[in-house]
Amino acid sequence: MDLRPNSDEARDIAYHFHSYTNPRVHEEQGPLIMDRGEGIYVFDTQGNRYIEGMSGLWSVAVGFHEQRxxxxxxxxxxxxxxxxxxxxxxxxxxxxxxxxxxxxxxxxxxxxxxxxxxxxxxxxxxxxxxxxxxxxxxxxxxxxxxxxxxxxxxxxxxxxxxxxxxxxxxxxxxxxxxxxxxxxxxxxxxxxxxxxxxxxxxxxxxxxxxxxxxxxxxxxxxxxxxxxxxxxxxxxxxxxxxxxxxxxxxxxxxxxxxxxxxxxxxxxxxxxxxxxxxxxxxxxxxxxxxxxxxxxxxxxxxxxxxxxxxxxxxxxxxxxxxxxxxxxxxxxxxxxxxxxxxxxRDLVANAAERGAELQAGLRGFAGHPHVGEARGVGLIGALEIVAPEGREEGFNPGQLGAAMNKHFLKNGLISRAMMDAMAFCPPLIITAAQVRDILTAVEQSLEGFAAEMQV
Missing domain, CATH: 3.40.640.10 (Type I PLP-dependent aspartate aminotransferase-like (Major domain))
Structure with missing residues (x-):
């Protein structure tokens, strides 16, 4: 994170009061700044590409940079x-x-x-x-x-x-x-x-x-x-x-x-x-x-x-x-x-078809020791993240979701932690291959999270 006085990150901390953000934590860690978007992807100012698994805020149906x-x-x-x-x-x-x-x-x-x-x-x-x-x-x-x-x-x-x-x-x-x-x-x-x-x-x-x-x-x-x-x-x-x-x-x-x-x-x-x-x-x-x-x-x-x-x-x-x-x-x-x-483009039908693939994939994680429930309909879903067995009392609400969110970002996937539920809501234009990419990122993230929990 570039926190030099004239950097975008430093100026954001200095002047920008964020929505749904802990202001004091933000003053310490600064923002992740997005630069551009293309299809289901967004790119930060460092050139890193992410699958926008939340369509921004549940909302970019036709993807980013739709010329029409x-x-x-x-x-x-x-x-x-x-x-x-x-x-x-x-x-x-x-x-x-x-x-x-x-x-x-x-x-x-x-x-x-x-x-x-x-x-x-x-x-x-x-x-x-x-x-x-x-x-x-x-x-x-x-x-x-x-x-x-x-x-x-x-x-x-x-x-x-x-x-x-x-x-x-x-x-x-x-x-x-x-x-x-x-x-x-x-x-x-x-x-x-x-x-x-x-x-x-x-x-x-x-x-x-x-x-x-x-x-x-x-x-x-x-x-x-x-x-x-x-x-x-x-x-x-x-x-x-x-x-x-x-x-x-x-x-x-x-x-x-x-x-x-x-x-x-x-x-x-x-x-x-x-x-x-x-x-x-x-x-x-x-x-x-x-x-x-x-x-x-x-x-x-x-x-x-x-x-x-x-x-x-x-x-x-x-x-x-x-x-x-x-x-x-x-x-x-x-x-x-x-x-x-x-x-x-019949994107409603695409949401139903790709949504069925997404839901099947998410339910495939239901047996994971850190997944309490997989749920959703169409192109909206969630995984409920749970603590290691016997350690449930050691975590505050939302702590597990925040930890999982970091693994998602590391694996190029943007989700949203709603307390300890990780949400998925990709653009309606998503392809079958891109659904598989989301599921692969989730699998990698669960592996990293499980390893972290064992420490």
């Missing part, structure tokens, strides 16, 4: 570099993209609202739920139920819906009216002798009990990822979603599917809602919508959700909400071209 997205952004920048959608204004890319998304929706949707990140989208959804309940004359119907370990963003509202400790501690979160129910991770949360089916039933019963305890008339919505991402790639047990939706239907509670990670092919179908037979009232979209070449997000809502909001705004005179960068023409143009590439 560069051209789409350049052309739109030259034509109309910016405009807004306030006060009845619009532009072609926003109109085209809204129509495209409604046409792609797995269930009938009515309108699209554009934002700039998944956090912003979920924050806005909460405001719209409150607005809608007031419009319906149900001012008490404002609470939202999320799940422990669910991830929905980092703004005050969306971080409250997130169910992870680091997103709450010392931030005075969650805010009132946000509740968290059982995490559907059978491997970790299932009881001795409890079948996966029984665990799914218990999750639904826990939700039902929470709703009854709070009062059904006070609950506006339930928000959940079809498959949990940042909480550790948690795959819900079979029948989980069927039972959860039955509970919500019994009490007339809206379902928000947070498709920020699952959407646009990640699970082997266009949306995670299709993979798990979910029928949402609202869908949150981001990340792979532009392959993160441009900050962009949206949410779609049914007519049942939209109509009371529109009526209330009509009564007041205006919808008092919006973002300067919402429906940005460059972002919308990039999104349209990105979705064309996903469809033209």
């Amino acid at each position: 997205l560069i051209d789409a952004a350049t052309q739109q920048m030259a034509k109309l570099p910016y405009y807004h959608n306030f006060a009845h204004r619009s532009h072609g890319p926003a109109i085209d993209l809204a129509e495209k998304l409604i046409g792609m929706a797995p269930v009938p949707m009515s309108k699209v609202f554009f934002t700039n990140s998944g956090s912003e989208a979920n924050d806005t959804i909460l405001k719209m739920l409150w607005y809608r309940s007031n419009a319906l004359g149900k001012p008490e119907k404002k609470k939202v139920i999320s799940r422990i370990r669910g991830y929905h963003g980092v703004t005050v509202a969306s971080a409250s819906m997130t169910g992870l400790p680091y997103n709450h501690k010392s931030f005075d979160l969650p805010i009132d009216g946000i509740l968290h129910t059982t995490c559907p991770h059978y491997w970790r949360e299932g009881r001795d002798g409890e079948s996966e089916e029984d665990f799914a039933t218990r999750c639904a019963e826990d939700l039902d009990a929470m709703i009854q305890s709070e009062g059904p008339d006070t609950i506006a919505a339930f928000i959940a990822e079809p498959l949990m991402g940042a909480g550790g790639v948690v795959v819900p047990p079979v029948t989980y979603w069927e039972k959860i939706q039955a509970v919500l239907g019994k009490y007339d509670i809206l379902l928000i599917a947070d498709e920020v990670i699952c959407g646009f092919g990640r699970t082997g179908k266009m949306f995670g809602s299709e993979t798990f037979d979910i029928r949402p009232d609202i869908m949150t979209l981001s990340k792979q919508i532009t392959s993160s070449y441009f900050p962009f997000s949206a949410f779609m809502m049914t007519e049942e959700v939209y109509a009371p909001i529109a009526d209330e705004a009509g009564r007041i005179g205006v919808l008092g909400h919006g973002y300067t960068g919402g429906a940005h023409p460059v972002g919308a143009a990039v999104a349209l071209e990105n979705l064309k590439i996903i469809e033209e």
Whole structure:
């Protein structure tokens, strides 16, 4: 690491306050600086090549340096570099993209609202739920139920819906009216002798009990990822979603599917809602919508959700909400071209085929003494790293994942340690040979990790 006063590393330490980073540790060790990307690979400033096994942050669907997205952004920048959608204004890319998304929706949707990140989208959804309940004359119907370990963003509202400790501690979160129910991770949360089916039933019963305890008339919505991402790639047990939706239907509670990670092919179908037979009232979209070449997000809502909001705004005179960068023409143009590439190259089918290979390979490590569980769907997976037998008490949560991450980097693979779960989420363009390269790097890393643990 070059820490000379004028080096990029030293200047980064001096001036750059990083996201999801321990600032004091960063001051000591400095950054790993990336210089360029190509396909599924990124290269650091020292010329080292890495398989970007996380697609950046679950998001670069079509790979790095896709010329068609560069051209789409350049052309739109030259034509109309910016405009807004306030006060009845619009532009072609926003109109085209809204129509495209409604046409792609797995269930009938009515309108699209554009934002700039998944956090912003979920924050806005909460405001719209409150607005809608007031419009319906149900001012008490404002609470939202999320799940422990669910991830929905980092703004005050969306971080409250997130169910992870680091997103709450010392931030005075969650805010009132946000509740968290059982995490559907059978491997970790299932009881001795409890079948996966029984665990799914218990999750639904826990939700039902929470709703009854709070009062059904006070609950506006339930928000959940079809498959949990940042909480550790948690795959819900079979029948989980069927039972959860039955509970919500019994009490007339809206379902928000947070498709920020699952959407646009990640699970082997266009949306995670299709993979798990979910029928949402609202869908949150981001990340792979532009392959993160441009900050962009949206949410779609049914007519049942939209109509009371529109009526209330009509009564007041205006919808008092919006973002300067919402429906940005460059972002919308990039999104349209990105979705064309996903469809033209049949990347959803590739995610299913390569995903089956990835999942089989990961499950092949399930018998390793340092792998507690291998899990995933499509091109999203995880290995749960465990301590040597008999030494479980000697490691703090996250310590094993951090140690494994170093071995992955040494072997040219970028993953993300979510506590002690190592995540995999490569670009949808990945080939069979590149899947094998990932699995080889994992095998080498497990060997190095095992040797380290024996010391």
